[in-house]
Amino acid sequence: MICTPPRASESPPPRLAIFHRSLCDSRRRPQVSTAPASSLKFQVSSFKSPNQMKIVAFAFAAAAALSAADAAQQASVHLRIHDKGGSCTITNESQCNGQNWTGSTCCADSSYECRWSDDGQNVQRCQKKKGGNTGGNTGGGSVADWGACTGGQKCSNPSSVCVKYSNYYSQCKPATLPAGELCGQNDGTNVWKYDKCPSNQKCTAMGKDFRCTNKKQQKIAPRKDGSCTITNESQCDGQNWTGSTCCADPSYECRWSDDGQNVKRCQKISDTADSYDSDSDDYSDDSEDIEYTSYVDDWADCTKDDVGCSNPSSICVYHSTSYAQCKPYPLPSGELCGQSDGTNEWWYPFCSSGESCEANGSDSRCTKAKKRHHHHRQH
Structure with a gap:
């Protein structure tokens, strides 16, 4: 194509001179037409030669390329705005990230992501991305135990609970917490409590945190003196009392009345309070109130002060001053329920239904009641 300026006497065709000058003058940047589609159609139809048509097509191609470059540049600027630090x-x-944060919000490690802190702090940190099997909320939209369920995510375990720590963080927790686990906080930002500790532990305040700790209980050993016949809430001791001081129900104890009366009654043993009455003659208890550090099953040795029975309904019974054993309630049929041989002096008369603790020499065993036979005299 040869570019020649129009003669002075000639009037350039409408619009064509614009494209002609734009394409031939290297000092000027090609101009992009902003005329509506109907106007452009009219301009194209007014061009009479093939060369004029080629010039127009080339101009439109150049304009499209420039528009694409401008759009890419704008998108790049937009992304940099969202990444504060760039x-x-x-x-x-x-x-x-966090309140008044002005730095970068982009993690250097691509396997990490910027999210609210997993420990409940009111700040965002670069933390390991959570996969589908480790508590993340990717994939199926459910969260495993200990994963973040912030924003209404569901826990994948049907028995688990999404516990809200604060307005910024929630976590899926199992139905029963592991021993020693965090069960609450009250630090101003995180205010929550999830009292679902194991049966032998309770949720205890430890500064601003709450943790599952072992219940404090005193060991007891029923005395052989008298039978355990006092019914629930009945008097079991007091001034000039001469009857039995042993409660028939092992989940009850003889202690000063909770309503302030100057009398002792068989009352429910508290699960959280150290309520065994050290003044009662029916029990021998530890000299100190020590928190259990380990637990043993039924029939195992619980002599040490810091060892308790793992079964909440069982009782650690002292056979002597040097040996104690965890016994279930009630005892199995025919089981040993007491001894009196000079060394072992103990009495645990809680036999199965239909049996009673009967002495047989120095031992006592759970024995079925003998049936009485009625003899009919013939006439």
């Missing part, structure tokens, strides 16, 4: 420099487990 570069991915935040190291693993470091803060990446």
